Structures are given as structure tokens and as C-alpha cells.
Amino acid sequence: MNRVVITGIGIYSCLGTSLDQVRDSLFQGKSGIVFDEERKIMGFRSPLTGMVEKPVLKGILDRRQRIGLAEQGEYAYLSTLEAIKNAKLDEEIIDRNEFGVLFGNDSSARAVIEATDIIREKKDTTLVGSGSVFQSMNSTVTMNLATIFKLKGVNFTVSGACASGSHAIGIGYFLIKHGLQKGVICGGAQEINPFSMGNFDALSTFSVRVDEPTRASRPFDKNRDGLVPSGGAATVIIESYESAVERGAPILAEIIGYGFSSNGGHISQPNVEGPVRALEMSLRDAGIPASLIDYVNAHATSTPVGDMYEARALDSVFGGSKPLVSSTKSMTGHECWMAGASEIVYSLLMMQNDFVAPNINLETPDEDSAKLNIATKTVEKNIDTLLSNSFGFGGTNSSLILKKVK
Template sequence: MYRVAITGIGIVSCLGNDLESVGAALRNGQSGIVVDPQRVELGFRSPLTGQIKNFDTSILSRKQRKSMPEFAVWAYASARDALEMSGLDEESLQNDQSGLIYGCDSSCLAAIEQVEALLQRGETKGIGSGQIFRSMTSTVTMNLNTLLKTRGACWTLSSACSSSGHAVGQAADLIRMGRQERMICGGAQEVNWQSMCSFDGLGAFSAQLDDPATASRPFDADRDGLVPSGGAASVILERYDLAEKRGATILGELLGYGFSSDGAQLSVPSEDGLSRAMRSALQQSGLATGEIDYLCAHATATPAGDAAEATNIRRVFGDTTPDISALKALTGHELWMSGAAQVVYTAIMAQQGFTAASYNFNQADAGTAGLNIIRETRLRSPGKVLCNSAGFGGTNSSLVIAFS
């Protein structure tokens, strides 16, 4: 079984489009959540959203973007930045040992656009071939495969909000088993009102509109729902010995990946599912619970979800938990990309020498009590980290990472 190195990261986030700006936002508690005026006009119960700002789409030509929804372009940008950090050149990717796995569970806007085009024109021939590829859930990997010319693994993993956590874990497993030597992996999530109508109708979003920056309150007694967000996150994984041999800068090592499913309800997480994923990840990593010094929680700021995760954490760590923070207080819930984004965010912290606080956390309730939640940014790097992600349908992912 081979060791798995992390050699590159990239991010397009409501916190920024480069590692320095995202790091500064995490360190200083700068939220990327806003009120969307269009959602107000449309009658959304909650017009809150994460917002991607100042993104330059000209990194690809108009012809290249024809088959790509906006979030696939974000994925390309994050992958490009991660590859640049890794030092891998084009030639080293164009072989059977280099692959792609991304987490994505929708491409809503493209499907709506092609239906609207049909209704407006009264015929299908004017829709255009690009809409076929834009509307497929696998749009990220099929487009990146064409652009980067990798010839190994190439597929999209779809498991709701744990999608990209599983994508990173499965990519690591392929390397660990000797099936691939290097993997570009991550997740992407569209940011538009069309993809959020049904969520808003369910009353799943925070209605605390007076101060958008404090609306997302993971683990806090006053939490009242999540804030939708998105973007793209990419991670370069390599066989550790090959990364060392070529002189790559190794950011960290992915030690363990665990997964589980609740086998219970569609939208309410269980009190033991995530704990089984955490234990599995720890077992593969070879670490004891006491060796984990930071836990990056999935915590989306929903009353039931946060309480269930707290219960699962206590099942694994008992009365003495590691330092915990919930970064969705700043980013909102990045849905399909959130698992991979946590890997990138914690790697940024490790590189820049701090551990981000769990902002907007003031007081626990009975369900979230007993966790060692960080209230202020700590000026020390996370060392051995556990990242959680979970999704509708009771699907859970946990990753254990040791940062250099």
C-alpha cells in the first residue's frame, strides 16, 4: 500500500479566488455571505448566499467555455492553480497513471436554460451542442479531462454534500492501491438562485437577514438554518515516493479515508453514521483519537444536523475532543464542494500558521454542548486533522490528514 502526498491545492470561494486572500479571510473572520437582491425580488424566504467575486472567466476561450457551466470554469481555475503549486507539468499528466475525480451532484442552471431556449424558439435545433455537456452532472470531469488531457481515471462522484469528501478519499484509495500515481480531485458547486428554490421552500435556510455575516451560526444555540454557497476546490494527490523523487514540496499526507451511510432517514442525520466514518478513517490512518489536534466539522448551522454531528463526535472522542471549528460560519454551506474545500482550507491554515476560529459561535445548546469549539483564531498550524462531510440520504465521509 502506497503513501499519499498532497502537493497542490486551489480554490475559488466566496472568501476569495487565491490562497492568500482566502487565508486572510479565515484568519480574520471575513465572511463571504451577502443578501442577493434578485432573491429578494423573487420572493425567497431567505435571500442569503455566498458570492463569488472578481472571477476572471477569460482564463479559457469562449469556445472552451461553450461546454462548461460557470462552476466547471471555477473547477478548472482551482485545478490549474493546484497544478501550478504542485510543479507537475502537462507532459507528466498525459498518461494512464494520471486521473480525475470530482464531487458534483447537480448542474441545474444549464438544464433550465435549454428548456427555456426550446420554449422561446419553438424548436430544438437552436439550443446548441454545448448545453448537452453543460447540463450533465459529470460536466466537471469530462471538461477537465479534455483540457488537461489526463488518460487515467475520469469520473464524477455524486453523494449530495459529501460528494467531494468522497472524491478526495476515493482518489487517495486509487493511489494507495497502486491503481494511479497522481490524481486531480475536488468538488464544485453552482451558485445561482435557480438551484436553491426548493431548499428555500423547505425553510432550510437561515432567516437572520439583518447582518449577513452572522447569519450562519454552526453549533450555536441561536442557529436557525444554513446559508447556501459554492465555488470549486481542487487537491493534487500523488504517490508519496514519486513526489519525493521529483523534489515536490509536500504539503501534507492523506493518512485515512472513512465512509459510512446511515441507513435511516433522507434528510435527518443519524446519531451513529458519521461516527462510523470517523472511526474508519482513524483506523486506516493508524492514529489514535488523542493524536488528532484539530477537527474541521461539517456543521452547516441547521438545528438537527449540528446536534447529530456533535453526538457523533462525542461518540468517537468522548469528553475530551480536539479543537473544533466550523468554517461554514464564514463560507456558508458549499454543498457538493464542501468536503474538498475543507481539505484546502485546513491546508491553507497549515501553510500560513494558524487555526481558524468557529465564528458566530457564542453559546452551545443541549445538543451541541461538550465540544472544544475554538472561539478565537489560534496562531498555530493544525498538525493532524480530521475533516467531516455528510449529505442527504445519510452518506458520510471522513478524512484524516497530517500536515508537514
């Protein structure tokens, strides 16, 4: 079995569009949530969202490459550029080692809706444009990144709701661990446009604390009233330890455990048993007891039921050791398909810089969250081993464990 290490990370999120910006936002407990006027005009129940700058890729990519990129693909291209740079990769290394790509993505709503609108209005499919099909497919991110960066290894998209990004990293980890790949560019991407969130808004799952955008996302707080959607992209480059050492790559951390499960119950209502199975599986895969986990980046999205069940699951597994816990979604909102990857980046930035980011807006813990050791302020702490949770609709669960390489 090969050891699997992280050699590069990149981020494009509402906390910042570079690793340095995001690190500072995490340390400061800075929220990226805003009031979106476009959502209000469209009749959304909640106009809140995480927001990022629109990338300007003209002059960086040629026209053929640009027209095939959906919104989330643009974010993913920039986060991957950053990750490749800090992993010290170049075209020759990528080609020689047959790097693959696995990204979590579960929608491409804007491209589909815009193409449909043109067809309905113009009654002429040729007016949709040649790039539309590549933007509208769920695999839009991986097909574009594989083409732009000339990747020759594994190439597919992981569609697992809000655990997509985490599962992408987990699958890449398994492929490298079992010797099927030397390196994989993993990650998650999420479009931010209102089209992608209209049906979620219709379910009344979003916070309506519209007069206090930065205080709306409040995981584990007794007075939480729903999540806040967000998006962007995160890239995590993973390699075999042997490959990384051979080429003198920076080793940021080692992935030592991946656990997954399905709740086997309601399509949208979580339970305790499913997450517990994923948590326990990740610990078994890592070969460590729960007591060695220093920090847990919780999935907690700020929904009344979801946070409750995760708190119970965490207490069930970690009740005896009580590691520090926080949900970075308190600052970012729920980055959906990207969250499992971005939260690995956020957690790794904490590990590298010896701090635990705060679970902001936690003023009154409820009965279940009161049992956890939740960081409500930034805590300066050495983190040797951490765990990150990601759960999603349909009852899909993923837990990843990272260890500092000394």
C-alpha cells in the first residue's frame, strides 16, 4: 500500500481568492456572506449567499478554452493553477506521471437554463453556441481541466451532493494507495448563480436573517434558522509519498483515512447512524483511535436537524476525548459540491499555521452541541491529526483524516 500525501492546494472562495487571503480570513473569523440584490429581484425567500469575484480569463486562456468553461469551471481553473504552482508541478512532470483529475460537482444550472431559454425564444438550437454542451454537463469541470492541463490519468466527476468534493479526494486517495495512479488533481467546484439555488430556496432551507448577512450562518447555535448557500472552487493535489519525495515536492500533509457510508433512510433527513459509520470507518482505515484526532472540521451547515444529528454522531465517536470542533461554514456558508474539498484546504491552512478557526455566531449552544468542544474564538493550537466531515442529500457521508508529516 502506498502512502498518500498532499503536495499542493488552491482556493477560490468567498473568504478570498488566494491561500494567503483565506488563511487570514479564517484566523480573523471573517464572514464572506452578503445580501444579493439579484436574488431579491427574482423573488427568493432568502437573498443571502457567499460571493466571489468573477474571473477574467481573457488573455490567460484562448477563446476555445474559455467558451467551454462553465462558471464553476472558471473557479476550478484558478484554484488548480494555484495548487499546481505550490506543488511545484510542470507540464513535463504531469505528463511523465500521468496525473489524473477527480472533481466533485453536482450541477451546472446556469448553462442548462440559458441554453433552454435561447431554444424556447429563438426556436433555433444552433444559436445556443458550440461551448454550451461542455458547460452544461455535470462533468464540465473535469473535462475542461483535463483538456487545459493535458492530464492523462483518471478523469471523471464525482456527483455525491454536498459530499462530492470530499468523495473526490477519497477516491483519489484509494487509487494512489492501491498503486493505480501516482498523482491526482482532486477538488470540488460550486456555481454561485441564483439559478443553481432556486429549488433549494423553495424548500425553505435557507436562513432569512437578511438584515444581518454575516451573522446568518450559525452552525450549532440554538437560534439557527437555515443555511446560506455559497460556492467557488478548491483544489487538492495528491500523490504517492514515493513520487513526491522523488521529485522533491513539498509535502503538506498525509491522508491516512477515508470513511464513507449511506444513511439508508430518508432522502433529505439525516440520521446519527450513517455519519457514525463513516467516522468509524475513517478511523479504522487510518489505524488510529478517536483520541488522536486534534480537530474536527464539522459538516454542520446551520440547519436545525442536520446540526443536531451531526453533534450526536460526533459525541458518540469523540465523547471520550472531546477534540476541538468548528464549522467553517459559519464564515463561508454552505459551499455545497465544493465544500468537502474547500474544508480540507481550510483545515490544512489551520494545520500549517497552528490555529483552529472559530465557529462564529455560536451564541447559545443547543442541548446536543453543548456536549462538543466547539471553538467559538480562534484558538492557537498545534494540530497533528484532523478529521473533516461532509454529508449530503440521499444520505451520502464522507470523512477524511489528515496527519502532519514531520
